[in-house]
Amino acid sequence: MDKPAYIAVIPSAGFSHFAPILHFSKRLVEFHPHFHVTCLVPSIGSLPTNSKAILHTLPPNINPILLPPFNLNHLPQGLSVVLQIQRAMRLMMPSIHQILKSITSNNPHVAMVVDSFACGALDFAHEFNMLSYVYFPSSATTLSTHFYLPKLDEETSCEYRDLPCPIEVPGCVPFHGRDLYIQAQDRKRELYKVSLERYRRFLSVDGIIMNSFLALETGPLRALKDEGRAYPPVYPIGPIVKTGTDSAQGLECLTWLDKQQVGSVLYVSFGSGGTLSQEQMNELACGLELSNHKFLWVVRAPNNAENSLYLSEQKCVDPVQFLLSGFLERTKEQGVVIPSWCRFTE
Numbered sequence: 582m583d584k585p586a587y588i589a590v591i592p593s594a595g596f597s598h599f600a601p602i603l604h605f606s607k608r609l610v611e612f613h614p615h616f617h618v619t620c621l622v623p624s625i626g627s628l629p630t631n632s633k634a635i636l637h638t639l640p641p642n643i644n645p646i647l648l649p650p651f652n653l654n655h656l657p658q659g660l661s662v663v664l665q666i667q668r669a670m671r672l673m674m675p676s677i678h679q680i681l682k683s684i685t686s687n688n689p690h691v692a693m694v695v696d697s698f699a700c701g702a703l704d705f706a707h708e709f710n711m712l713s714y715v716y717f718p719s720s721a722t723t724l725s726t727h728f729y730l731p732k733l734d735e736e737t738s739c740e741y742r743d744l745p746c747p748i749e750v751p752g753c754v755p756f757h758g759r760d761l762y763i764q765a766q767d768r769k770r771e772l773y774k775v776s777l778e779r780y781r782r783f784l785s786v787d788g789i790i791m792n793s794f795l796a797l798e799t800g801p802l803r804a805l806k807d808e809g810r811a812y813p814p815v816y817p818i819g820p821i822v823k824t825g826t827d828s829a830q831g832l833e834c835l836t837w838l839d840k841q842q843v844g845s846v847l848y849v850s851f852g853s854g855g856t857l858s859q860e861q862m863n864e865l866a867c868g869l870e871l872s873n874h875k876f877l878w879v880v881r882a883p884n885n886a887e888n889s890l891y892l893s894e895q896k897c898v899d900p901v902q903f904l905l906s907g908f909l910e911r912t913k914e915q916g917v918v919i920p921s922w923c924r925f926t927e
Contacts, residue, residue, distance in 0.1 A: 583615035584615065585615055585616075585617050585688075586613075586615060586616050586617070586691050586692075587616075587617050587618075587619065587684075587688045587689065587690040587691060588609075588616055588617070588618050588619070588690060588691065588692045588693070588694060589618075589619050589621065589681060589684070589685075589690045589692070589693045589694070589711065590602060590606050590618050590619070590620045590621070590693075590694045590695075590716075591620075591621050591623075591677060591693065591694070591695045591696065591699045591702045592620070592621075592622065592623065592696045592699065593623060593666055593670050593696040593697075593698035593699045594623045594624060594625045594651070594666050594669055594670065594698075595662070595666050595698070595854065596629060596631055596632060596854065597718075597852055597854055598666075598696045598697070598698060598718065599622075599632055599635075599696075600631075600632075600635060601716070601718035601792060601821070602694070602696050602716045602718070603620070603635050603636075603639070604821050604822075605694075605716055605790070605792070605818075605821055606618045606620060606639075606643055606694075607638075607639065607640065607643065608818075608821055610640060610642045610643060611640075614642070616642065617642045617643075617644070617688075618642065618643040618644065619644050619646060619684050619690065620639075620643055620644065620645045620646065621646050621648055621677055621680055621681075622636070622645050622646065622647045622648060623648045623651070623669070623670065623673055623699075624647070624648065624650045624651065625650070625651045625652075625653055625665070625666075625669050626650055626651075626652070626653065627650060628647065628650070646680055646684075648673055648676050648677065648680070649673075649676055651669045651672065651673055653665065653669070655672065656668055656669065661772055662854070663764060663772060663775075663776070664771065664772055664775065666698050667698060667775055667779070670698055670699050670701060671701050674701045674702065677699075677702050677705070678705055681702075681705050681709055682709070685709045685711075689709075689710070690709065690711050691711060691712065692711050692712040692713070692714060692787075693705070693706045693709075693711045693712070693713050693714065694714045694715075694716050694790065695713070695714070695715055695716070696715075696716055696718075697715055697716075697717055697779065697783070698779070700715065700779055700782040700783075703715075703782060703785065703786060712787045712788075713785075713786045713787050714786055714787060714788045714789065714790055715783055715786050715788075715789045715790070716789075716790045717789050717790065717791050717792070718792050719792075720793055720798060720801075721752075721791060721793045721798040721801035721802045721805065721815070721817065722750075722753050722798060722801045723762075724783075724789065724791065724801070724805070724815070725750050725751065725752060725753055725801045725804060725805060726750050726753070726761070726762075727780040727783065728780065728783065728784070728805075728812055729748075729750045729751070730765065730777060730780055731777060731780060731781055733748065734768070734777060740758070740766070740767070740768060741758030741759075741761050741765055741766070741768070742757075742758045742759040742761075742766060743758065744757070744758040748761070750801075751801075751804040751807075752800040752801040752802070752803060752804025752805065752807075753800060753801050753804070754800075764776040783813070784812065784813065785813075786813050787813060787814075788813050788814045788815070788816055789813055789814070789815045789816065790816045790818060791815060791816065791817045791818065791819065792818070792819040792820065792821045793817045793819045793820075794817050794818075794819045794820060795817060797819075797820075798817075802815065802817055834877065834917055834919055837917050838877070841875055845875050846875045846876060846877055846916075847869075847872075847874050847875065847876045847877070848876075848877050849865070849869070849876060849877065849878040849879065850878075850879040851879075851881075855881075856881055856882075856883065856884040857881070857883055857884075858883055858884070858885045859883040859903060861883075862880075862883050862903060862904070863905055865878075866904055866905050866908050867905070869912070869915075869916065870908065870911060870912055870915070873915065874915075875915060875916060876912075876915065876916035876917075877916060877917050877919065878916060878917070878918050878919070879919050880900045880901060880903075880904070880918050880919065880920055881900050881920075882898050882899075882900040882903055883900075883903050899920060900920050901918060901920055904918070
């Protein structure tokens, strides 16, 4: 029988990063039953219901430890969601260090796996004699772009959106600077500088674990491997997805999809935290209706704050009531509206 191996997993606040690393942890102990995971759970305010639900599904060899909740009032007003998470995680580091010191004194941990927004904890890996890994839930193309950005930053004097030629990231399809993610669209802002420093931290770890696989992203993954010692080893272990449906509404949605032609349905969703204002919601509804295209739309109640659900819960209201009058009746043969969230893997 294999000797138990203890691993520390440190997610970040925000459900879109919290859930993937927990699903990874469950798969890890499923394939390696002698692994024991200690998960340090951060929260900004009270822990959201959907995060609690995941914790209730954890097997016995994953031990969650809740960090003291962080109060957003300790941060300046007007920060973007990314900066809120980044600063909150940085201010939680003393608590993380204290817990790591306590748990490693009883059971030495062999490795630490952190979310990309919890890179500050990597400083503790060497102190407690642990291997260090980043769990990266996005695509290999995104990771390649992160790795390439420091080089691009050194070689470029203008804003990336003003570059006359496409950006050529090794292994990836060339793209224009204006198509870079929003963090890179204003190089003078703190958001860009913090993100750039976070990407540089990736280079110092023992490995990066990715929710992707070679058949899906052959070019970027082979390019990352070909770079050799320039980058840490990248381990594509995907796909890691949560599958299955537990609602009658979900089954109804799948039944409707099965009747449509392959590739004929437009899937409209803004991730785990994205929200629209009422005006944006109305415009989207009009666009879908006028397109005469089949659609599946995951609807949330409107909110004027951008990405308002990354760090807070949705109010218990039916988002369908905010749709344009008569929209559901007029589009009943054209599309399906799902309140709040649906599992895209089905």
